[in-house]
Amino acid sequence: MDSDLCRKVAASGAPDGPRPRKPLICVLLALWPVAATAQGRVGPVLQVDMSQTFPLDVTSSLADDGSFVVVWAASGDGDALGLFGRRYDAYGVPLTAEFAVNGYTTGGQHNPQVASEPDGDFVVVWEGPDASNTGIFARRFFADGTPIADEFQVNYYTTGIQTEPALAADPDGSFVVAWSAAVVGDPNGVAVRRYDASGTPAALDFRVNTVTTFGQQRASVAMTGGGAFVVVWDSTYGSDVEVYGRRFAASGAPLAPEFRVNQYTTGDQMFPEVAPRRAGGFVVVWRSEGQDGSGYGIFGRAFLASGVGGADVQVNTHTTGDQSMPKVAGDGAGNFTVVWEGEGPGDDEGVFARHYLAPGAPTGPEFAVNPLTTATDTEAGVTMAGNGGFVVTWLSDDPLDPTAGDDALAQRFAPEVIFGDGFDSGTLAAWSASATSGGDVTVSAAAGLAGSSQGLGAVVDDTSGRWVQDDTPDDEDRYRARFYFDPNGFDPGEALDNRRIRLFVAFEEDPTRRLLAVVLRRLNGAYALASRARLDDDSQHDTGFFPITDAEHFVEIDWRRASGADAYDGALEMWIDGTSVYATASLDNSAGGVDFARLGAISAKEAAAGTLYLDEFESRRSTYMGP
Numbered sequence: 266m267d268s269d270l271c272r273k274v275a276a277s278g279a280p281d282g283p284r285p286r287k288p289l290i291c292v293l294l295a296l297w298p299v300a301a302t303a304q305g306r307v308g309p310v311l312q313v314d315m316s317q318t319f320p321l322d323v324t325s326s327l328a329d330d331g332s333f334v335v336v337w338a339a340s341g342d343g344d345a346l347g348l349f350g351r352r353y354d355a356y357g358v359p360l361t362a363e364f365a366v367n368g369y370t371t372g373g374q375h376n377p378q379v380a381s382e383p384d385g386d387f388v389v390v391w392e393g394p395d396a397s398n399t400g401i402f403a404r405r406f407f408a409d410g411t412p413i414a415d416e417f418q419v420n421y422y423t424t425g426i427q428t429e430p431a432l433a434a435d436p437d438g439s440f441v442v443a444w445s446a447a448v449v450g451d452p453n454g455v456a457v458r459r460y461d462a463s464g465t466p467a468a469l470d471f472r473v474n475t476v477t478t479f480g481q482q483r484a485s486v487a488m489t490g491g492g493a494f495v496v497v498w499d500s501t502y503g504s505d506v507e508v509y510g511r512r513f514a515a516s517g518a519p520l521a522p523e524f525r526v527n528q529y530t531t532g533d534q535m536f537p538e539v540a541p542r543r544a545g546g547f548v549v550v551w552r553s554e555g556q557d558g559s560g561y562g563i564f565g566r567a568f569l570a571s572g573v574g575g576a577d578v579q580v581n582t583h584t585t586g587d588q589s590m591p592k593v594a595g596d597g598a599g600n601f602t603v604v605w606e607g608e609g610p611g612d613d614e615g616v617f618a619r620h621y622l623a624p625g626a627p628t629g630p631e632f633a634v635n636p637l638t639t640a641t642d643t644e645a646g647v648t649m650a651g652n653g654g655f656v657v658t659w660l661s662d663d664p665l666d667p668t669a670g671d672d673a674l675a676q677r678f679a680p681e682v683i684f685g686d687g688f689d690s691g692t693l694a695a696w697s698a699s700a701t702s703g704g705d706v707t708v709s710a711a712a713g714l715a716g717s718s719q720g721l722g723a724v725v726d727d728t729s730g731r732w733v734q735d736d737t738p739d740d741e742d743r744y745r746a747r748f749y750f751d752p753n754g755f756d757p758g759e760a761l762d763n764r765r766i767r768l769f770v771a772f773e774e775d776p777t778r779r780l781l782a783v784v785l786r787r788l789n790g791a792y793a794l795a796s797r798a799r800l801d802d803d804s805q806h807d808t809g810f811f812p813i814t815d816a817e818h819f820v821e822i823d824w825r826r827a828s829g830a831d832a833y834d835g836a837l838e839m840w841i842d843g844t845s846v847y848a849t850a851s852l853d854n855s856a857g858g859v860d861f862a863r864l865g866a867i868s869a870k871e872a873a874a875g876t877l878y879l880d881e882f883e884s885r886r887s888t889y890m891g892p
Contacts, residue, residue: 282883307677309693310635311657314339314349314673315363321346322376323658327650328385329410331355336366336389339373339620345373348391352410355654357677361410367393367402368416374402380434381648384408388464390419390430390442397423401430401444406463419458421469422448427456432495433486438462448472451478454676455498459517468674472737473511475523476500481509487539487547487595489570495547497526497537506533508551512572523570527564528577529556534564538592540649543599543623545570550580550591560587563605565813567625580619582630583609588617596650599623600681602655604634604645607640612638616645616659622681628888634676635661636680643671654679679886683744684737686864686882689718697736697861706731712878713748714817715892720880723866725755725873732865739885740858743797744771744781747821747840747890748882750862752785752792754815758872759787767867768879771824773857780857781824781837785877786810794845796822796839801830801856808839808847817878818842819892827855843892 268720270335275585313335314320320339327333336350344807348366353359361531367374380660381387385408393402400423404416425447425782439461446456448470453475459467474481479501486496492515500509508526513519527534532554539549550565556579557564563580581588586608595601602620609617609631616634635642640661647656660671687695699706703710705724712720723731738744758765764786779799786793793810800806819842827835834850838845862884866877883890 270880271833276885289330292755310637311353311357311675311677312672313337313351317702320671320673321644321660323644323660324377324379324646324677325656325658326379326381326387326648327654327656327676328381329650329840330385331650331654332360332385332408333381333648333650333656334381334387334406334410335673335675336377336379338377338391338473339673342370344370344375346375348377348389350379350389350406350410352408353675364410366404367391368404368412369393369402376428376430377864378430378432380432380440382434382438383436383884386413387692388432390432390438392430392444394419395423395427398426400427403442403464407830411583414464417464420444420446420456421458422446422456425452429483429509431484431486433488435488437492437598439492441486441488443473443486443496445482445484445498446470451477451481453482455481455496457486457496457513457517468517471517473523474498474500474509474511475511478502481575481597483536485538487541488758489541489545489547493520493545497539497540497549499535499537499551501787501844505525505530507534508534508537508549510539510549512535524572526566526574527551527553528566529553529564531555534746536590538876540593540595540601541597542567542595542601543597548593548595548601549592552589552591552605553577557581557584557588561589561607562586563591563603565593566602575625578625580631581605581609581617582779583617584687585614590643590645592645592647594647594655596649596653596655598653600653601648602647602649602678604647604657606643606645606659609633612642614641616642616657618647618657618678620655620678620681622888625889628681634659635674637661640780674850679739681743681886681888683884683886684882685878686721686748686880688713688720688880691719693733696733698734700730700732700734700865705729711879713817714751714878714880717880720749720878721865723877723879725869725875725877728869728871728873730865730867730869732863732867734861734863738771738859739860740860741886742826742858742885743824743886744859745821745823745890746771746862746882746884747819749817749819749880750785751878752787752813752815753876753878755785755787755875755877756873757785757787758870758874759790761872763870763872764788766869766873767805768877769822769862769864771859771862778857779823780854780859783820783822792821794818794839794841796835796837798824798835798852798854801853803826804851806837806854808837811839811846813841821890823889824859825850826858827853830855840891
């Protein structure tokens with residue numbers, strides 16, 4: 266594929282049946298090439314500030330369809346700093362030119378935060394000059410970047426300095442803004458104001474913190490469902506700084522007193538960020554001094570909706586030097602991603618990320634967001650969509666043009682979960698295509714396996730293939746799939762020496778060819794399973810067959826493309842009923858990535874007869890799913 270110029274996703278035909286054509290989609294060129302990674306890196310690094318110099322405070326937000334908006338502060342609005350934005354589709358293709366966010370240009374506008382609704386409409390908040398000193402402002406936009414209305418001032422009380430805004434939006438369009446403020450009863454407190462979906466304030470500003478000794482600052486806010494929200498901040502007590510939080514109902518009424526977030530109290534715990542998890546829970550991350558054994562590290566703590574929290578958990582696995590300025594985003598299903606800046610594997614001044622699945626388990630160690638490790642990267646930010654994908658933004662100096670100052674950059678990452686079968690809906694609606702012969706591929710309760718309500722039945726009585734197809738994969742370097750199946754006495758045509766049939770195939774497209782397959786064999790009435798992987802010389806690596814019974818079984822396969830020609834570091838592993846039966850990490854299979862997959866009775870041969878049951882299909886990019 267043309268990895269740096271265009272993602273060509275077209276094919277004229279598949280070896281096991283016709284393959285619909287997809288459009289040719291070109292993506293914005295980066296200044297350096299980017300390869301896909303096990304963490305799901307998609308496409309090139311995007312430079313979003315094409316005309317401004319010296320950007321700062323870059324931030325972004327994703328809609329549920331994967332489109333996203335990036336907002337940054339930079340010179341260029343005619344007077345000091347202004348705010349600019351740009352919209353991108355799910356493939357990283359710009360939907361708009363740069364557009365101005367702030368209409369009022371006197372003085373400096375900076376420190377923006379942005380939050381999207383599921384349909385792509387979004388709101389931006391920032392700090393700028395007001396009648397007293399510095400205030401908090403906001404503006405709402407349609408998904409195409411057109412302003413819904415003029416900007417408006419968020420803080421009603423204007424005495425003193427209002428700074429460091431934080432923003433969270435609910436799927437219904439309502440939103441909450443929190444900021445550091447000279448607020449009633451506390452000259453150094455944290456204030457909040459709530460807004461409905463039309464941008465109308467629900468009430469005046471109110472103070473979040475109850476303790477007013479010393480200073481409270483650097484607030485972060487997250488919506489936790491149904492309009493409820495949680496605010497966290499760091500608070501100075503004597504010589505140390507600690508992280509505190511408070512939960513609120515949709516009405517703005519506090520659900521409980523403020524609470525300390527961090528359990529480890531030696532040194533300073535600062536720069537907290539909060540994101541929603543599932544069922545009203547939330548996760549908080551912060552920078553902790555000395556806790557990881559070397560300078561500053563990144564730590565987090567998960568909380569239930571009731572406010573009950575778990576233990577402090579270390580996020581960074583690389584502990585040399587300092588890790589600082591964390592950000593966190595969740596997808597509403599419990600998965601979340603943490604990013605930060607500092608020293609990490611192979612980069613002394615980089616931006617790093619670590620992704621976690623809903624139960625709280627990381628998908629692996631931290632990884633560098635910017636593949637160009639000679640750059641100095643700062644101001645990391647992250648946003649997630651409802652499908653689990655995320656976008657990381659950051660500022661980076663440009664070694665290719667040292668006079669140009671920093672660039673505002675963005676990198677897309679695909680979600681960990683690629684696809685789920687949706688059979689329990691009673692339809693094939695989740696699948697992008699299917700091949701049937703007289704209704705011989707159906708969803709029914711009879712085919713339900715592993716306790717599910719419905720599964721897929723593939724009735725074979727001729728040589729036509731019966732399969733369903735998922736087009737969600739996109740040039741995947743790492744692809745893992747699992748499913749249950751029951752041979753149900755199926756005969757692939759053993760009387761005519763046709764002993765095998767493919768149950769699952771993962772394909773590359775352009776050219777269209779099989780990369781990975783699971784094969785069922787029946788020999789002398791006994792069943793066995795094997796998997797196969799295509800190699801660069803177009804031969805195949807075969808695991809050999811493993812005996813199974815004529816009953817329900819679980820199979821999972823994990824495939825990884827080699828890092829380059831003749832690298833011999835591609836991998837294939839196969840599990841049957843939860844036991845790994847085969848594993849290798851020495852394949853020469855760098856030629857293609859997975860672009861689509863089929864499940865069913867694929868490429869049946871003469872005399873094949875019977876019904877195969879298949880169910881609980883799911884694909885991911887790395888994490889073992891198990892039975």
